[in-house]
Amino acid sequence: MMEQPRSIRLTDPRALRAYAHPTRMTLVGLLRSEGPFTATRAAELTGESVASCSYHLRILAKYGLVEQAPGGKGREKPWQATARYTEWPGHSEDPAVAEAADALSGAAMELNFQRVLRAVEKRRTLPREWQEAEVFGDSLLHLTPEELADLGRRMEELLRPYEDRATDAALRPEGARPVSILRIAYLERENPGRGEEE
Template identity: 80%
Template sequence: MTEQSHSIELTDPRALRAYAHPTRMTLVGLLRKSGPFTATKAAELTGESVASCSYHLRILAKYGLVEQAPGGKGREKPWRATARFTEWPDRSEDAAVAQAADALSAAVTEHYFQRVLKALENRHALPEEWREAEQFGDTLLHLTPEELTGLGQRIDELLRPYEEREAEPALRPEGARPVGILRIAFVDRESDSDAGEA
């Protein structure tokens, strides 16, 4: 068993396709936040059957995303995530890798927005200070590739001081809650007057 690393990079098309399954993404996310836990606990958290969770955990283990954790009794073995983050190529000369990576990116985007929709559905139950603090909106900027890269780096720098709190609960100030921050920046072809030139 290894300690959880910062990130795992998937480059095998089979691994990319395996991780693109919504239940598997959910299981890895739950293990990162609340693990280790058994397939039985996974079933309680996801609403899937124990057999289904066990199967998906074994597939994830095959590609190094999860592993069995110490402890447990009999067949009730706990699982844990092997890394805090999953990375995959933005582009590849290998067509199979490129297709699988694009499919995973699409699946992750859909997963993100399902989480956002669920948050919006339950927003009424939040205290007023949290409803006012939450952010929903968009901005259209005209940037060069270098400027967009630099903007991403600056956002990383802004978030970095808060990242330690994930692994170290003692660093969380009173009243802190888990907050999902999505970063999606894309060329907006609908607003792009130069789209015909690309």
Template identity: 75%
Template sequence: MPETSEPHPEGEQPRSIRLTDPRALRAYAHPLRMTLVGLLRSSGPFTATKAAELTGESVASCSYHLRILAKYGLVEEAPGGKGREKPWRATARYTEWPEYSEDATVAEAADALTVAVAERYFERVTRAMERRHTLPREWREAEQFGDSLLYLTPEELTGLGERMDALLRPFEGRESDPSLMPEGARAVSILRIAHLEQDVPHHREAE
């Protein structure tokens, strides 16, 4: 079974949950389930009825998918309510899964989940680009869109990721503690994708 977080007191939430069970990995790859977990992390707790309003899906469908997510430890019942009116909450702020596994079944399910998440990322980026003309000037100028081609070793790339984590970590507490949020702060999605360019030569050719 996947690693699951212990029940947590109201207002407290583990940083991440790690999925290692192929069944959990495949279950989470469903677009609506990823949407529900994301909404619970940003706007929860809420009921299946509220989930239906937020997603445009039926209450029955949202209720079913929330139960599947609960089976694998990604969401849990929150205090209060009953039946379809019981609220749900996310069990952690982030989801993690193996980048590599000797188990072919785990590796296949993890890679499929990564592809599903990447597709979701770029759908969101496309929507953001389509709507950015409505943003105030300061947000349009602050947004970032670009790429870099670097020659790195695996160890250097790992270290770069750790340094990025360290830069972002101080801002994470604002979501759960609004008192830490300065005036004018809004939700910003920061994507971090670093992949090997297999079509680029290992070494630059001499000029």
């Protein structure tokens, strides 16, 4: 079996706009964590109809984000993600690409924000060690563009040693559970209401 590529990069404005749909982002995420699975299973996991999931999976396949997996019969063919991560441009000289990429970033942020809110609402039900281990915080740093890019690369390097656990359960130590880590850094355009003393 061929190893799944680490990431797929979207640069076509049509692909960027297609992926910006919350159900499609959710389906790709589920296929990465729990796939392969059929449209019927996708409907169970998402609460959408089988027809809706089937439609969204076909759109995702059109842009190379998912593909038919081996096995299955007739209409019950399983789907799988084509890569572990999806990337898109942070900058483009092409206005159509830039606009579609910004829309996708906004849609991804909104979806992640909803997930974070649900996590916060339910965190009191977690065992104490998980509540104490979870990280919620922010920092205001004064950086150059080069320093910010370097910080992003170093955060990525910190996470890399844990990536293979997603696809190989044998690498997971006892007690390991899926943990979402968001990396967000943006230029503060407004007065953040904080003084230099922080």
